[in-house]
Amino acid sequence: MSESSLSSRKSPKSRPRAKGSSSRRSGDKRERILTAAVRVFAKNGFYATRVSEVAKAAGVADGTIYLYFRSKEEILVSLFEDRVEKLLSFMNERLPAHPTAPEKLRAVIEMQLGLLEGERDLAEVITVILRQSSKLMKEYAAPRFREYLDAIGRIVALGQHDGSFRTDVSPGIVARALFGALDGVALTWALGRADGGGLSRAAVQVADVFLLGLSPPAKAPVAK
Amino acid sequence: MSESSLSSRKSPKSRPRAKGSSSRRSGDKRERILTAAVRVFAKNGFYATRVSEVAKAAGVADGTIYLYFRSKEEILVSLFEDRVEKLLSFMNERLPAHPTAPEKLRAVIEMQLGLLEGERDLAEVITVILRQSSKLMKEYAAPRFREYLDAIGRIVALGQHDGSFRTDVSPGIVARALFGALDGVALTWALGRADGGGLSRAAVQVADVFLLGLSPPAKAPVAK
DNA sequence: GCGAACTGAGTGAGGATTCACTCATTACGG
């Protein structure tokens, strides 16, 4: 039964020597698999995607995947960790640069949508696919989301405290609504060519509506 | 709904003719299966749910499921058709009763969230699970969503036309953002109890923010 | 008894994961 493997070597394929860098475990294999996974997951969804499809798209053998990931699901987790997490921390770094709450909020909006602009597949993975693994969603992503929502909520609370936002709404609800609004815009944009504007145009409009919607009653001059 | 009798095995019980109308299958089995499916799908997700689990939760045999549904996926489609669709048309009927665009918009918001209040599992199925079947999503749900979004967009456009809404934002983007905001609020509410208020309180706040955010520049008629 | 409604063990397909093997590259002895 093992003899059959003799004939297997069908494609010599000229080993992708590539990057003259490290010759051993080519460090870009993992990255290649992740990039391919984003593409394929976005196209077919997580469950409908065969590991072998990811392998083919990445130009590696099925087995190679398991040298870098323990399971199919771990590919999804890694995608989340490798990309989203990075973006969240990036956001945390940039925020302090914006002095006022309205500016911070606008920055968050622009970042969240800006990140996805030009990364349609990644946008789809994050907005849709991630929700397909309920285990992932509940055990891993949920806490992260909460963290992110809390950060937005804190900005809202800050604005309420210094008088730039109305105080009759719950920061938590506003945070959820804002996140949902951005998620929704990104979702429809990712799924089918939304409207001409692109995400950055949408970002400006969402920001405009929310900031006006959050402006304090009567006297407050923030209106803008 | 937890009906008495009907232990897992043989059941001597009398067959409940139910809806005296249709003569074929006892009408409440189908309903029972759907109800169970909502529960189980919400708990485990669509793909992680075994048909046998739905059967057990519904108190029927595996095979019985296939007397009422052609496939596992059809259960999901039927859920959508039986519940959501009904709600959408219900919404379409109620809307004309509200004369102005702001009132219509507030009504939509209250309806969308009100529907889910007290139906946590259904909320989760709609917000999360439905996105798990990409076939369903793309072939069936997407057109419905578009239809719904268009309806919201039309309300926004109407308000812009009669001067009650600002005109510098795209109705389509506002519709998406609003839908997303409601979806996001419902999602976090469904996944882990949100904050004390419950969905109806959230609905009021989301409406407040959006309506103020949409008010035209000159003066705010809605201001309050 | 007849047949519609129902049952649930069994089946087969699909697909994730494994593992025996290949071979480019490196290490080393002379």
Next chain:
DNA sequence: CCGTAATGAGTGAATCCTCACTCAGTTCGC
């Protein structure tokens, strides 16, 4: 510098397990 051995990343067909779905049989209302 060579030839030879050792190494381990990479491979992909075989394995094996998990369900969605089937259907021969049972139950029960009429």
